[in-house]
Amino acid sequence: MELTRESLSEELVKDIKPINNVRTDESYSFFNQFIIDDKVIKVYESKILIDDEWDKFVTGINDSCLHQLSGWADVKSSEGWDFIRFIYTQDNIIIGGYQILIKNFPFIGKIAYLNHAPVTQIQNYEFVKKLIEDFRIIIKKIGIRLAIISPPFNNNILVDELTTRFDRNIFFNVINAEAEMDLSADENTILKNMLRMRRQNISKRTTYNYHIFEGGEEHLETFFKLMSDTCQRNNVKPNPSSLAMVKKIWNYYHYKNLLNLYLFSINNEIVSAILAFEYQDRFIPWKFGWSGKYAKFKPNDIFHWELIRIAKQKGFKKYNLGGVNLSTAEKLSSLNKNLNEKELKSATFYKMGFGCYIRRLPDSVVHIPNPVLRALYKFYLSLNKSKLILKKKFRINLNAH
Known part of the structure; x- marks a missing residue:
């Protein structure tokens, strides 16, 4: 060059x-x-x-x-x-x-x-x-x-x-790679681009009542508990590592209008929470927590779908699900989706299943x-x-x- x-x-x-x-x-x-x-x-x-x-x-x-x-x-x-x-x-x-x-x-x-x-x-x-x-x-x-x-x-x-x-x-x-979705498409096209199993999970949204709302500082402890429980089930350490760090992130980024907390409830019980950066033209669901309850209702797939709709309504152009394993993501993006058992259970498989493209980073x-x-x-x-x-x-x- x-x-x-x-x-x-x-x-x-x-x-x-x-x-x-x-x-x-x-x-x-x-x-x-x-x-x-x-x-x-x-x-x-x-x-x-x-x-x-x-x-x-x-x-x-x-x-x-x-x-x-x-x-x-x-x-x-x-x-x-x-x-x-x-x-x-x-x-x-x-x-x-x-x-x-x-x-x-x-x-x-x-x-x-x-x-x-x-x-x-x-x-x-x-x-x-x-x-x-x-x-x-x-x-x-x-x-x-x-x-x-x-x-x-x-x-x-x-x-x-x-x-x-x-x-x-x-x-x-x-x-070195992220899963990202183009929000300029209409909702039907976005759904069509997803894996069939993801669409099927999202379709369950018509079978029960749920509520999504923006949380405030008073909900940060709930978010951290849900995130910590999720990390424990997956045998990883929480990051951010403490509630104090979450509050410090909130105090800086939220008051610059760059960060919001979204909560998903069923029967008035908060089941999942996502801390999302809203920066430039990207909506970034950054950190996530789930109680593990109501798994048959697929609350997290529906949660992401509703956040995709919220991001579109707010005028964001991209929905960025964060880092992925490049090798696994490339397999999913190709016609030859010959994934092993570990890849099928990976976070990359979950993220790319929403119909994302690979945002390649240097x-x-x-x-x-x-x-x-x-x-x-x-x-x-x-x-x-x-x-x-x-x-x-x-x-x-x-x-x-």
């Missing part, structure tokens, strides 16, 4: 919100500056935990990630994650940046996680190159042993540069600052695939998103 060299002109930054007060005090610390196409770009470290100006910038970038908002750094601090955030400005306007989460892991040391970032809409080779160079300098300066980078979805030059300069990730489980990469360890890692990657034990075993759930 040929890398373009567009200038950092007013045309490129006209829609980005300006920073009103970039100061060299406890809020913003000057880091460096450089010149591209006769434009001076100044870089600052944002030292405040909740940075409204950064948040305005992130939400204004199409397909940006909710986890790049400053409130996520506050949320993850409850699990021992620290953060560092750098912003790039031209004429006092934010044009790019990244928020890095940092945590000390036993036997490994400091790990950095860059989730769907750097954030920028500028597709300029020199600017992208400087973003990455600064990132490497920062990572080395703060003593990071390993950095995991999940590239952004919306910047081809940035994705190409990250995947060229860094190595593919075989250490950590990072989502593969994650890693950067190891130590040159000796980096060389050893590259050598390990060069071995025959059958010897790459870490590709199938010992992979770590990062739990930073």
Whole structure:
């Protein structure tokens, strides 16, 4: 792919919100500056935990990630994650940046996680190159042993540069595909695109009375109990890990009108609950809990169907069911649906059964600052695939998103 060299002109930054007060005090610390196409770009470290100006910038970038908002750094601090955030400005306007989460892991040391970032809409080779160079300098300066980078979805030059300069990730489980539904179709078409068993389950909605309503902060404890019970039945740990974390997420995202809680009741009993992000053009049922009751009524299939209808009514264009196993999802999307028993019982099978397409995300990469360890890692990657034990075993759930 040929890398373009567009200038950092007013045309490129006209829609980005300006920073009103970039100061060299406890809020913003000057880091460096450089010149591209006769434009001076100044870089600052944002030292405040909740940075409204950064948040305005992130939400204004199409397909940006909710986890790049400053409130996520506050949320993850409850699990021992620290953060560092750098912003790039031209004429006092934010044009790019990244928020890095940092945590000390036993036997490994400091790990950095860059989730769907750097954030920028500028597709300029020199600017992208400087973003990455600064990132490497920062990572080395703060003593990071390993950095995991999940590239952004919306910047081809940035994705190409990250995947060229860094190595593919075989250490950590990072989502590289999501199940997503196009809400522009009418309801009959959406139903037709689902697996027959999903349509049959949804058809049970006419056989009993149920009620769906939006919950408030007073329902968060109920949601967490349902989610915890669901996790226990599936032998996994709840994430978020505590009611306190759920409340912290709620206090930040709900009051920015980015998060809502939906509850499903039968006979005045709350049976299921879904915490859903409502961000840009996507409705994202993020976390889910079910009591396990009324299974024969298929409440959860009906719950999702009603949320699909609610999302359409609210004007969202996509219904995103979150991460899926790419291999299983591709089988379901092909004519040859030869799935094994494990795949048939998987979350991927459930999600794709709603007639979703695969939203492919850029593969994650890693950067190891130590040159000796980096060389050893590259050598390990060069071995025959059958010897790459870490590709199938010992992979770590990062739990930073």
